[in-house]
Amino acid sequence: MNIEQNISAALIQAVKQLYDQDLPENQVSLQDTRAEFEGQITIVVFPVVRFSKKSPEATAADLGTYLQEHVAQVTGFNVVKGFLNLSIADSYWLNLLNSTLLDASFGTFKPNGQKVMVEYSSPNTNKPLHLGHVRNNLLGYSIAELLKANGYEVFKVNLVNDRGIHICKSMLAWQKWGNGETPESSGLKGDHLVGKYYVIFDKEYKKEIDALKQAGQTEEEAKKNAPLIKEAQQMLLAWESGDNTVVELWKKMNGWVYDGFAVSYKNLGVDFDKYYYESDTYLLGKDNIEEGLSKGVFFKKPDGSVWIDLTADGLDQKLVLRADGTSVYITQDIGTAQLKYDDFKMDQSIYVVGNEQDYHFKVLFLILQKLGKTWAKGLYHLSYGMVDLPSGKMKSREGTVVDADDLVAEMVETAKQKTEALGKVDGFSEEEKEALFYNIGMGALKYFLLKVEPKKRLLFDPAESIDFQGNTGPFIQYTHARIRSLLNKAAYASAPVKENTALSATELEMIILLSKYPSELASAAKGYTPATLANYLYEVAKMFNKFYHEVPPIIKEEDAGLKQQRLNLSSVTAGILKSGMRILGITVPERM
């Protein structure tokens, strides 16, 4: 039982004793005492007033007196308007530090027996990854790690969009204009090479459209009639019928892309337990359509197309199977959801997909519920906002994208320049330097993207480099390195401090902040947002730096108990920074 629970219980008791009333638990409102007032825990007494039938001030005074008498740790109180500020004994906080925070299991959760799948990344194999994908990958990875940290068994999966008309476009362009170019012959990374032909297709396609428009066709007609698009559609049909030449070409080019993605994923530090490929799953879902028809969930229109009517749920009618019997996107997704569940039997399944698909997932989940899938209630769309440039949206075909590989390289280079300019790497081996530049560059990038609430859109200005100072990854990394250096110099060994030691205001504040780590992990997982964890870690780092500047050099401290206590505080801080940053996918260096 922690102090908050203790006080909550005592508060309810106090209301019973003093006013003979039952205070509902949800009327108990505790918060941290603001820095300008005495005390650490504050009770907001307004909710109690209608039970006490006294003024807020009088009620607060009653309650304060009662709590001081009945709760051992409450050593004093003061009342400011309707706020009852409680002073908690230093001994309580010291004990918290020496027992709970110092315990090796602090900040870890026992397995909770729940299984959760996180699907993320889900790239198309016709172009390289860009900044939008980077956000997706980092978000998916860190959500998965966050859930692991909370005791879930997690499966990370990647559903690769490796087939379809857009894939045929780059294949066709390569066939026509590639002259047999390969990653080896061109020195281009495979995904970039394929992306190049996707762009070429689009350029040539536009030329044809323009020509047809000159000849008097409307835009719409021209788009439909252009020879290139017809050829691409033919190629798709050939692929679907298993045409050997097309399938071989498809395998070859996809192979290039996978080699390229492997490099990008490694750079981003993300991984997957299982890959699903749409070329395997695109025919799934038709059985579920039959199932839905027989259950009366779906209905057939005269032309043979199958629909679901969701107007009663505030949505529209939605097509689930074309009149010619072919699938649409949602057909596949119904089938794939079933497949994933059959494979893993997970309690929860999270789709990390951009907010442009909000409607799609709303419909998908509703359909699965109506089909009577008991597991449908565990489905969650982790929707995130687009990454925009100052000029607006990124568009692959127009070349206005921030390429993932370029960005990573730039970040590492910037880290190198800044680090060398600060003269921080004297005495580092080449390997150590390289690792450090990578870790700092990626730390800056990852923190920059993850500190923002997922659902908010994100503005990225390529002209303005990502910061390395202030509320940034490198700031937190630096704080960690500094603490490690301190602990090494002090030959630190973890040990509780038995004797009574003094506690400064900052140290007390630190203990309170550090003790919140587990609940921060829990609420970040519950809200599916690494952003709150990122911001918490920043608070922790900032608090440590303040402490570090305030106290005299710890190493030279002669009072052994005080020295040990300050090292303990530093060590707990470093531990939280390291494990929290790891959940964000960020490595904190020992030295920097």
Place this chain on the structure above:
RNA sequence: GCCUUGGUAGCUCAGUUGGAUAGAGCAACGGUUUUCUAAACCGUGGGUCAGGGGUUCGAAUCCCUUCCAGGGUACCA
């Protein structure tokens, strides 16, 4: 049109189930190093929380409405 998500300092963002005088960072200005790493610390200035109305003891937070921006809108994924 309809649905949906946003709008907080010059810029980028925090802001718990509604709680005290709305906070950080960057940028600007000033200060701190014979003391454990100055990617740090301390200070100054900067706000009609998009506008209006409502509920409440109390609203950036909840409700209504207007404006602005993004996304979606039935056989693309």
